[in-house]
Each structure stands twice: as structure tokens, then as C-alpha cells.
Amino acid sequence: MSTKPILELTDIHTYYDNIHALKGISLSIPEGDIACLIGANGAGKSTTLLTISGVQPSEKGEIRFKGEPIQQLRPEQVAEKGVAQAPEGRQIFPRMSTLENLEMGAFLRKDKAAIAEDLEWVFGLFPVLKERTGQLGGTLSGGEQQMLAIGRSLMSRPSLLLLDEPSLGLAPKLVERIFETIFEINKSGTTIFLVEQNAHMALSISATGHVMETGRIVLTDKASALLENDQVRKAYLGE
């Protein structure tokens, strides 16, 4: 499937005040793929995603989305280009209903008919959400909130979906469900960049994998190769 890259990061440096969080990240994601970024806590995985979407801008380096530089853009402008992110820790809008949450995802769109269509698509992916349309986001269960966060980011009809720890704090059975859905979303044509601590799950659905350690990418390979890699097995797969 590997064609031209949809996203390219070249030597990205990001700081939180004095803390050098990303120390020169370079990676590229082919269009139509699932790519994952694995690594320990505090390696800078979430920061990488926030840098791509413009929430935590980089000091140095270049980010190209579909060949266009986007590192100078504000988050809403990045979103307009077709990058959507489901943030870590199920950051939904707790005092908005499920439906309102999903509608917020389509905030930048004006084509009402297509929005309604996408809403049905999201309900098809996550049938539970359809039963909860009127319920406040904050009162959903953990798994439902995660589904809502992913569903909301899909409502902008993105060409690149950034997922930050979709398995965080969920029961194993539910994690499997979420990953199946991620695979399904990818099949419908959305490129996915996945950040995960659950390395096994992430690598098993991805085409390529990147391993991150303290602000640097230390290893990039085919996901199947990484699953066999001794170093990765020892550090992240607990074997």
C-alpha cells in the first residue's frame, strides 16, 4: 500500500518552557496506512501528536501534510486541512450530550447532508453511541467516552486521524473492539497514526512502527519486523 507520504516530519524540536521534549523527530507516514508510535511513559509520544496538530508548536523543523508545510498553522487551521486528533484521556465535552459532542467534531463543516451521513457512519461504527445520543458525555462509561472521542474526530471527515492512547484504562475485551474499529476506519480510506503503550495491539494492526525513547525515534521498521525484534520484545512486549 505504501505510496507517497501523507505526513512527513523532519527534525522536529518541541519544548515545554525549558524542557526539550522532542529532540529532532523525523518520520513519514504513507497515505492509506496505519502507522504506530510506541514507547514508554514520558517518551514524547503525545507531544508528537500535539505538535502535528499545532496545539504545542515546534521550535524547529518542518511538518508537511500532503506536501504542504503546516508547522506554522494554528490548531483550527491544521484541522481544516484534514487532520483530526482524538486526544489522550478521552477529552470529550462532559457537559454536552453525545450528539452535541459529535456535532462539535463537524464544527468546521457546513454541508449538512454530508454531516448527517457521517453521523450515521459513526453510529454504524459505534452502535452504543446511538443509544446514548441525549446523555451527557461526562456520564458515559470509560469505553463509551473513548468511542465518542474517536467518533467526534471522525466527524470532521479527516484524511489523517491521530489517535492518542485509545486503549488507555479500558478492559482487554473492549480494547480489542476499539482496535477492530480502528482497522475498519482505516479500510474506509483514512490514514491513521496511532500512539500506544499497548505495543502488541498497536503493532499487530499497523503497517509500520516507530519506537520512541526520551524524545527521539530510535527504531523504525515494518510492524511485523518490530514484533520479532528482540530489543522491542524485551522492552515493550514484556517477553
Place this chain on the structure above:
Amino acid sequence: MVRQELRKLATYLFFLAILIIPMLGFRSTSFESQRAFKTLAVFSAILVLNFVVKAFRRGRNTVRAKEKSWVERAGERINQVPRIYTIGGLILLALTFPLIANNYMIDVGITCLIYISLGLGLNIVVGLCGLLDLGYIAFYAVGAYTYSLLNLSLGLSFWAALPIGIILGMICGCIIGYPTLKMRGDYLAIVTLGFGEIVRLVLNNWDSLTAGPNGLFGMKRPALYFPDFTEGGLTWTTYYLKSLPALYYLILIIVIFTIIGVRRLDNSRIGRAWIAIREDETAAELSGVPTIWIKLLAYALGAAFASVAGAFFAAKLSYTNPNFFLFMESCIVLCIVVLGGVGSIPGIIVAGFILIAVPEVFRGLENYRMLAFGAIMTTMMVLKPEGLIPASRRRREIHGSDRHKQEAFDTSEH
């Protein structure tokens, strides 16, 4: 149980004694039994109220835990009546009020309406966008001084000065909004508090422009213009709104327009974006909300409504001075928003009347009326933390969440 309550009472009385000493003065030569009696009366009223509330709550918790309070039942009863009748009835009542009331009551009514429009404006910033603003009264001052200065120096009429006041208010809103874009919570509160005081101090000290603490006076009242054909050509007769009922109707119209404006904003795309920012700013950014502009817009629009109220206030009194714009006023407006129910328009209207009219009722208590006011606020917050008439969103959040959680748990497949 009783012993516990008695011990609490003793503690309260101990603190009461400590509090009373500085209030009555250390030297007892000028001890006034009447004053002491009044203080004691207010405090014992608070204590009695406290016990009544507790007894009421205990009874409710054990015997009729599921039953709705009378406030909610009254609310439901009102909701059954078609909307057009309730709103029409309220407007009719507001319109006929000056016919049955005396001048003092109309004056209080005008003050109520001014504060309601301030509350509605602040509701945009605090209730919808979730930005705590403790210096809101500064924009009210901007409106008042803009009209005063334009009228006194250039002779501009109220209606001509109003748009200029609105624009200046919006600019001031952006001036306070821009540096605080990255701030949240406590820090934002401190900066806005400082801003409110800066505006007041500038007005107080810029003698050459604002006449300092003496204030400005002699502004013309708002006027109505009627066409006049008597002298061959068309001329305009000017009718100044000097009487209290006329001014009352003017502020009533302003308030009605404010309500319509705020309602439309609330239900719009922008309103949705404000709520999203209040709920989770990062998630809002990621959904494509241009947070910088939307937040500035909240400040600017909130300030615009305050500026209109301010211009009316200066025109009504035909006088203004910096001491009208103390921090206390910001607090009262914030109290109106919180007491009414954050984000709820009917709540703010009711709270505006209660907070402005009730202290008038307590005038008989003299210096202790603010104490009574505080007691009422505290009791309210204990009994109904979500406000008098909560926005449906908020009521669900505070009271309905348990039920929803239960539902979520029951039907959860995981």
C-alpha cells in the same frame, strides 16, 4: 444527634462573640443596646434558618427521598402553561408596573433592569465561555464615561453616542482579553480584578478628562424625536425622557433586546463554540474551534452589553463618578449570574430582581442589611448549588448524574 448540634451551636456562638467585638467597638462607653440587639437578631435568624434547613433536609432524606422539592414542582407547573402565556404575562406585568408603582419602586425597578442586562452580558463570559471575570464593571464604566464625555464635549445625543460606546467597550474587552488568552481559573480572576481597579483608578485620577472623584454631571437624558410639520418644512421635536416611567420603559426595551441577543448567541454556532471552550479547551481546539477569536469575541460581546447599560445609567442619573464602579459592583453582577444559575437566562432575570430588590426590603436593618444579604446567598448556595432556575445542562450535571450513571451501569455490556 442533639448533643452534636448543641456543640456546633456553642462553637458558632463563640465565633459570633469574636466577630461582634470589633463591630460594636472595644470601648463600651457608647454601647448601644439597640445595635447589639439588631446584630444578635440577624445572627440568631441565620442560626435558626440553619437548623430549619437541616431539619427539613433530614426529613426529606429519610422519608421522602425521591420526592421533588416545591420549587421544582412549581417549575414544572409553569412549564405546562404554553410558553407564550408566561412570557406574554411577564411582559404585560413589566409594562404595567410603572402604572401601579410609586417613584421609589420604579427607581428600584430600573436598577434591577440595569443589573439584569449586566448579568446577561457577564453570562456570556462566565456562563458560556467559562472565563471568570472579576472586573466586569469596568466595561459598565467605559459605557457611562463614553456617553458622558461625548455628550458634554461634543454634544452628541444618547443614540449617537451609544454605538461609539459599544465599540469602545468591545475594544476594552479585547484589551483585557488578549493578554489573558492563555490564562485560566485563578490567574484570570486576579488579572481581571486588577483591570477593573485600574479602570476605576484612571477615572479617579485623570482630573483633566474625567474631573476625578467629583464626577461628570449635566449630561442630557435620552431623547425621542417626533417629526413636526407645523412650520412649512419638516422639523423634529425633541422629547427628553426625564420622568422615571419613561426611563423605565427605555431600559425595559434595552433588556428585552439584550435577552433576544443573548438567546440567539446561546443557540448559535458561536454559542456552541463557547461551551466547547468552557468544557475542554484542547478538545475544542482540536475540533477546529478558533479559540483565540472565539474567546476575544466573548469578552467583546460581554463588554458591549455592559457598555450599553453603562451609557443608560449615566444618562438616567445625568451624573457619574468613579465610585459607582467599585469592585463590589462586579461581585454583585457575578452573584446574579451564579445565583440565577450559570448559563440560564430566566435564572439571571429572577436573580437580578432578588439581589437588587431584596437589599432594598432590608433597608430597615441599616448597616446589617448586607449581612442578611450574605446569609441569604449562603443559604441559597447550600440548598440549590446550581442556581434558582438552572440551565437544563447544569441541572442534569448536578442532580441527574447519579441516575444517568446508574443507567449507564445497568445497560453497560462491559
